[in-house]
Amino acid sequence: MSDTKPAPIVPNFDDDETDRKLVFICSKGNLDMAYPGLVLANAALGEGIQVDIFFTFWGFDMITKKRMNKLKFSPVGNTAMHLPWGDVRVPQWAAVIPGMQPLATKMMKKSIDDLGIPPIDEFLDQITASGGKLWACKMSADMQGLTEADLRDDVEGIINASDFMGLSEGAQTLFI
Amino acid sequence: MPTTTLSGHEVHVDDEGFMTEYDEWTEELGAELATQIGIEMTEAHWALIRFLREDYLVKGETATTRRVQAAGGVPVKEQFALFPKKPAKKMAYIAGLPKPAGCV
Numbered sequence: 001m002s003d004t005k006p007a008p009i010v011p012n013f014d015d016d017e018t019d020r021k022l023v024f025i026c027s028k029g030n031l032d033m034a035y036p037g038l039v040l041a042n043a044a045l046g047e048g049i050q051v052d053i054f055f056t057f058w059g060f061d062m063i064t065k066k067r068m069n070k071l072k073f074s075p076v077g078n079t080a081m082h083l084p085w086g087d088v089r090v091p092q093w094a095a096v097i098p099g100m101q102p103l104a105t106k107m108m109k110k111s112i113d114d115l116g117i118p119p120i121d122e123f124l125d126q127i128t129a130s131g132g133k134l135w136a137c138k139m140s141a142d143m144q145g146l147t148e149a150d151l152r153d154d155v156e157g158i159i160n161a162s163d164f165m166g167l168s169e170g171a172q173t174l175f176i
Numbered sequence: 177m178p179t180t181t182l183s184g185h186e187v188h189v190d191d192e193g194f195m196t197e198y199d200e201w202t203e204e205l206g207a208e209l210a211t212q213i214g215i216e217m218t219e220a221h222w223a224l225i226r227f228l229r230e231d232y233l234v235k236g237e238t239a240t241t242r243r244v245q246a247a248g249g250v251p252v253k254e255q256f257a258l259f260p261k262k263p264a265k266k267m268a269y270i271a272g273l274p275k276p277a278g279c280v
Contacts, residue, residue, distance in 0.1 A: 008180045008181065008182055008193065008212060009178065009180050009189055009191075009192070009193035010193050010212045010213065011192040011193045011194065011213070011265070011269060012192075013213060013261070013262055013265065013266065039279055039280055042280060043279065043280075046241060046262060046263065046264050046265075047261075047262060048260075048261030048262050115278075115280075116240075116242060116243060116246065116278070116280070117242075117279075117280045118242065118246075118280070123280075126241075126242060126245070126252050129251060129252040129253040129256075130241075130252055130253070130256055131256065
């Protein structure tokens with residue numbers, strides 16, 4: 001069964017309609033928690049949505065030059081961590097064994113790479129190339145003794161909480 | 177599955193209008209699809225569309241913008257310049273391929 005339509009069916013790309021705006025607050029510095037914000041931000045940009053990402057607290061490691069490629073993953077406190085075979089969870093007593101964190105980090109990085117998903121720095125390169133803007137939190141910078149020189153060159157600026165209110169005006173905001 | 181008429185050819189499309197039969201596509205139809213969504217094709221556009229077509233045969237799925245950069249060598253920024261706002265979907269549409277299934 002097929003039905004022929006006289007006029008071509010053209011997807012509605014909604015180019016001129018979307019004024020949707022998303023702001024992501026990235027507050028975590030663990031490898032596993034760095035990705036959700038980046039994946040969603042990247043997807044939003046691919047849909048023509050305006051994206052700003054605000055890095056605060058531990059999330060600062062994602063934009064700090066000397067730290068951004070050294071994010072770790074730890075199974076400690078994560079009861080949903082499974083072994084790669086069977087359906088076996090890593091018991092918490094085993095999560096603290098020396099060597100477990102580097103091993104878990106290595107495995108996660110490999111899984112991410114196998115899917116063709118870039119490491120943090122390259123992912124942020126892609127996001128800024130797609131028009132996303134990166135912002136750093138003033139309080140986090142002060143607490144950690146960091147300045148703009150320590151951050152990625154494409155960070156738009158170090159802004160305070162009031163500035164953030166302006167940035168997020170009219171936006172949907174996701175805290176991660 | 178609906179069909180639609182493009183440049184006088186009857187082709188199979190999904191509900192949104194993306195072509196569903198790889199072999200029904202020709203560059204002539206690609207040009208027509210581009211016109212429908214307001215893209216003026218240049219050689220740079222075509223190079224990308226050809227990459228997407230070839231890559232689909234190898235991988236069995238439509239390349240994401242990430243893959244077009246990593247495997248196709250065209251930076252994401254340029255993809256946005258050529259196919260504004262929604263490059264992945266627009267490229268797939270013109271190339272007669274399904275929307276990319278991957279997240280990144």
